[in-house]
Every structure is written in structure tokens, then in C-alpha cells.
Amino acid sequence: MEKTNHDFLEEETVQEVARTFKALSDPTRIKILYLLTQEECSVGHIAQCLNMTQSAVSHQLSFLKNLRLVKSRRQGQSYFYTYDDEHVIGILKEVINHTLHN
Amino acid sequence: MEKTNHDFLEEETVQEVARTFKALSDPTRIKILYLLTQEECSVGHIAQCLNMTQSAVSHQLSFLKNLRLVKSRRQGQSYFYTYDDEHVIGILKEVINHTLHN
DNA sequence: ACATTATATGAACACTAACTCATATATCGC
DNA sequence: GCGATATATGAGTTAGTGTTCATATAATGT
Numbered sequence: 001m002e003k004t005n006h007d008f009l010e011e012e013t014v015q016e017v018a019r020t021f022k023a024l025s026d027p028t029r030i031k032i033l034y035l036l037t038q039e040e041c042s043v044g045h046i047a048q049c050l051n052m053t054q055s056a057v058s059h060q061l062s063f064l065k066n067l068r069l070v071k072s073r074r075q076g077q078s079y080f081y082t083y084d085d086e087h088v089i090g091i092l093k094e095v096i097n098h099t100l101h102n
Numbered sequence: 103m104e105k106t107n108h109d110f111l112e113e114e115t116v117q118e119v120a121r122t123f124k125a126l127s128d129p130t131r132i133k134i135l136y137l138l139t140q141e142e143c144s145v146g147h148i149a150q151c152l153n154m155t156q157s158a159v160s161h162q163l164s165f166l167k168n169l170r171l172v173k174s175r176r177q178g179q180s181y182f183y184t185y186d187d188e189h190v191i192g193i194l195k196e197v198i199n200h201t202l203h204n
Numbered sequence: 205a206c207a208t209t210a211t212a213t214g215a216a217c218a219c220t221a222a223c224t225c226a227t228a229t230a231t232c233g234c
Numbered sequence: 235g236c237g238a239t240a241t242a243t244g245a246g247t248t249a250g251t252g253t254t255c256a257t258a259t260a261a262t263g264t
Binding site: 026028035053055056060063074076077078101 | 252253254255256260261262264
């Protein structure tokens, strides 16, 4: 096929798609998001569940929040996080299931 | 929820899921895979279409081949690549469409 | 107001990843 | 066999990523 006959994605589109997948490409972030599919979690709870430092978890949460994949609400001294992108969570679950059944 | 009541993924599963998403997290690989959804391509053709060096494309193809996301056949001096994982291509298309319609 | 608890944030560090450059390998036409 | 073409591959470089450590911010209980 000639180059001119191909369908090319806009550079901006490619970048955005890459960003989405990148968010899901780290084991820690996968674990965090998977936890959040089960319940709203505080930072400390996540850290405890995943055996990670508070700081490491917080950094990743702020990463996910920038991409609007999670959101947070304050309650007293704690922040509670929930996922905020049904589509991305759906993709994650799909790949997890596919991986489990292979 | 108590930690013991959560559902945790096997470490191996998480790693594999992360690998899959990582494959899709780079703009170049996205472009290559998207091209391959349209037709079987030689390395040179891909390089020309994407304005990249032969070497850069070849490195990424070998990356994708290691994960069995693409396969190649030789024809004369050329190698022709096709995608080799319907599920991953499906995920890619889904995220592309979702990105386009937002 | 002060100590405590929970979280966020910035800097530094180690590790990884993608590209370039040079070169190796393999096929083709002659 | 030889030059030309197409691709693969290894080393080196540079940019990016995830963690730790130290510290800042903010709410709570006394």
C-alpha cells in the first residue's frame, strides 16, 4: 500500500493513547487501581495492603490523579481515593482477565 | 475493608499485565501496530511511513516480537511483519476509538 | 498552642528505555 | 564471487521513571 493510502493517527491522539497505556504499565499503579476497584481507600490503607511506603503510594496517586484516573476526597486527616475513569478500569480488568485465562 | 478481605493479584499476573500495557505505552510502537492493522508491512515501509530510521523501527519490532505481539516472514531480502495478538490489537483499537471520541 | 497523625511534595539516586551509529548477516542480480 | 539492498544487532548516549529520604502542610485531640 502506498504511504498516502494509509490511515495515520494524529500525533496528539497517539500521545494521548500512549499516556493512557503508560498509566497502566507499572505494577504499583496496577495494584493500586485494582485495589480501588474493590473499595475506596485511604493512602495509608493502600500502603499497608501493598507493603509500600506512604511516600511511594502518594507519588503514584498524584500521578494517577493528574491523568484523572482517580479522584480524592478529604475526610479528617485522611484522603480517600476512588477510581475516576470507568473506561480505563474496564480495560484494566479485561487485560487482567485475559492474562488469568491464558 | 480488612487487608485479608481484599482480592490480590499474583505478582506474576501483575507483571504480565504491566508488560502488556508497557508494549502499548510508546508512541512509536502504537504507530507501528496501527500500521500493521492495515496491512502486512516490511521494515523499510514502516520506517518510511513513520519517518524513522530503519534501525529504530527494527529495534521496536524485535521488542514487539519478543512479546509475541507481531510475527515476521521473510520474502527475499525483506521481512514482512504482521500483528500476532488479536486481543492486544483489540485493546489498542478500543483505546484509540475512545480517545478519538472524547 | 502543641504534639500527633495523615498526606503531599521536592530533591536525589538508581534503573530503564528509546534512539543513533557502526557493523554484521543474509539475499538478490549480475 | 561481488556489489547492492534489506534487515538485525550491539554499544553508547540521553532522557525518563519509580523509589527513598527529608521536609512541608494540614487536621485532630488535648
